[in-house]
Amino acid sequence: MLQSNRKTVKSANVINIQRFSLQDGPGIRSTVFFKGCPLKCMWCSNPESQRTEPQLQFNKVLCDHCMKCVKVCPENAIRSGDKDLIFDFEKKIDWSPCIDACNRLALTMSGKSMTVDELVSELLKDQVFYGEDGGVTFSGGEALLHKDFLIQAARKLKKEGVHLILDTSGYAAEDVVGEVVPYFDEVFFDIKHMDNEKHLYYTGVNNQRILSNLYMISEMKVPVAIRYPMIPGINDSLDNLKAMADFISTLPQYTYLYVLPYHRYGVSKYESVGMTYKLPDLKAPDKNRVDKVKHYFASSGIRVAGLFNKQY
Numbered sequence: 381m382l383q384s385n386r387k388t389v390k391s392a393n394v395i396n397i398q399r400f401s402l403q404d405g406p407g408i409r410s411t412v413f414f415k416g417c418p419l420k421c422m423w424c425s426n427p428e429s430q431r432t433e434p435q436l437q438f439n440k441v442l443c444d445h446c447m448k449c450v451k452v453c454p455e456n457a458i459r460s461g462d463k464d465l466i467f468d469f470e471k472k473i474d475w476s477p478c479i480d481a482c483n484r485l486a487l488t489m490s491g492k493s494m495t496v497d498e499l500v501s502e503l504l505k506d507q508v509f510y511g512e513d514g515g516v517t518f519s520g521g522e523a524l525l526h527k528d529f530l531i532q533a534a535r536k537l538k539k540e541g542v543h544l545i546l547d548t549s550g551y552a553a554e555d556v557v558g559e560v561v562p563y564f565d566e567v568f569f570d571i572k573h574m575d576n577e578k579h580l581y582y583t584g585v586n587n588q589r590i591l592s593n594l595y596m597i598s599e600m601k602v603p604v605a606i607r608y609p610m611i612p613g614i615n616d617s618l619d620n621l622k623a624m625a626d627f628i629s630t631l632p633q634y635t636y637l638y639v640l641p642y643h644r645y646g647v648s649k650y651e652s653v654g655m656t657y658k659l660p661d662l663k664a665p666d667k668n669r670v671d672k673v674k675h676y677f678a679s680s681g682i683r684v685a686g687l688f689n690k691q692y
């Protein structure tokens with residue numbers, strides 16, 4: 381029996397609600413991307429999700445260099461450079477005069493504060509499309525950073541019969557995981573690296589808490605799907621694949637292992653929020669290599685999604 385959550389949370393910062401998603405679980409889903417993540421994965425394709433607070437985002441492609449934003453921007457936070465605009469993304473200012481001055485929509489704020497009721501009412505607008513299989517997936521950033529908000533939203537959506545998935549990096553206190561997970565129908569859980577030092581180097585955090593949380597969830601009745609972002613040269617060595625297969629084999633339950641090949645779709649976003657991509661020369665793995673990795677896991681007794689079965 382779930383306990384009533386009495387703590388009232390006013391709002392959380394949401395980057396986006398992606399509607400009609402077919403990639404974030406079964407059926408047609410609406411995916412909520414929360415802002416804020418305790419990890420800083422070097423390959424992250426959503427760098428705008430890492431900071432908790434809303435931040436300025438600049439879409440270079442839309443800019444016609446009219447300089448209207450430069451003229452009105454407080455504290456010189458946007459200046460004219462030799463070729464491009466120069467942004468002081470770190471300045472804690474009200475960016476709205478600059479955004480309002482831009483007729484090209486090249487300037488936006490990434491992240492918007494929403495109340496639980498606002499978010500739930502947005503999500504219920506899509507309920508007719510969810511059907512029997514679909515529903516809502518809470519993702520990020522890291523959804524578990526917003527524990528009380530998440531629980532309140534999940535309780536309201538559950539009352540309306542909405543299927544719920546939690547997509548998490550797993551980096552959260554054990555009691556947070558234990559409190560949140562029972563509200564969900566399924567959990568998507570990432571394993572990024574089995575070597576703790578490499579995990580720390582590439583993501584900024586240790587992996588012990590993540591692995592122990594995964595084990596704890598797999599002991600609960602909530603089905604857990606494991607997602608492995610396959611990053612060439614970083615976490616696809618035979619040693620790491622073997623360590624992953626050995627660990628997954630010890631779990632009391634999991635549905636499938638999803639191999640998610642590295643891609644470069646998010647690279648241009650780094651510049652748009654004033655960040656530097658730390659893996660500029662990394663290439664996506666070819667299909668052959670991805671298939672080999674999937675077959676390696678399968679030959680180690682792991683259930684791999686998309687190999688001999690359907691993958692969302």
Ligand code: SF4
Binds near residue numbers: 423
């Ligand atoms: S856990 Fe996900 S959102 Fe967070 S930094 Fe890593 S890839 Fe980005």
Ligand code: SF4
Binds near residue numbers: 442
């Ligand atoms: S107002 Fe918009 S289009 Fe004009 S320079 Fe600024 S960002 Fe570019």
